[in-house]
Amino acid sequence: MTSLPRANILARVPEPRTGPDVTAMSDWSRVTRPIPVPNEWTKPFWEAAKRGVLALQRCQACKHFQHPPYATCVRCMATDLAFEPVSGAGTIYAYTIMYHAGDKRFAAAIPYASIIVEPDDAPGALLAANLLEAPYTEAKVGRRVEVVFQPLNDDFTLPQFRLARDTR
Numbered sequence: 001m002t003s004l005p006r007a008n009i010l011a012r013v014p015e016p017r018t019g020p021d022v023t024a025m026s027d028w029s030r031v032t033r034p035i036p037v038p039n040e041w042t043k044p045f046w047e048a049a050k051r052g053v054l055a056l057q058r059c060q061a062c063k064h065f066q067h068p069p070y071a072t073c074v075r076c077m078a079t080d081l082a083f084e085p086v087s088g089a090g091t092i093y094a095y096t097i098m099y100h101a102g103d104k105r106f107a108a109a110i111p112y113a114s115i116i117v118e119p120d121d122a123p124g125a126l127l128a129a130n131l132l133e134a135p136y137t138e139a140k141v142g143r144r145v146e147v148v149f150q151p152l153n154d155d156f157t158l159p160q161f162r163l164a165r166d167t168r
């Protein structure tokens with residue numbers, strides 16, 4: 001770590017500690033997201049999202065939900081799989097704050113929160129998304145979130161998440 005000189009500078013110019021940090025809002029307005037390329041396993045997920053429905057793959061033998069979709073159940077290896085709607089309420093399972101754009105298309109939103117969400121109805125299924133409508137600093141493990149649907153174009157809608165409005 002070579003943080004000593006920087007620490008001295010910060011000591012002389014303290015960051016404001018009161019009020020919400022409005023500078024922590026990620027600017028998604030100038031980001032053009034990559035368009036999904038569905039395959040036979042993911043197609044039902046995207047078709048449901050376009051209708052404003054979060055639908056996840058569920059094993060019809062052992063009733064386990066899984067995401068992303070696979071050809072077989074990851075728990076019991078059954079091949080009888082179907083997509084079933086879930087409520088869209090869930091919890092942040094993990095998160096990363098992106099300070100560098102590995103993909104230049106996301107540069108305008110830096111810094112932003114990438115989150116992994118575990119839906120209430122589908123324990124064990126983990127969805128990758130961004131935390132929208134909140135400062136990226138609000139991404140914390142265990143926080144309640146709800147799905148929002150972000151249209152990408154006429155064909156694709158991306159399930160994303162925001163902090164849950166009904167706090168429990």
Ligand SMILES: [Zn+2]
Binds near residue numbers: 060063073074076
């Ligand atoms: Zn199964």
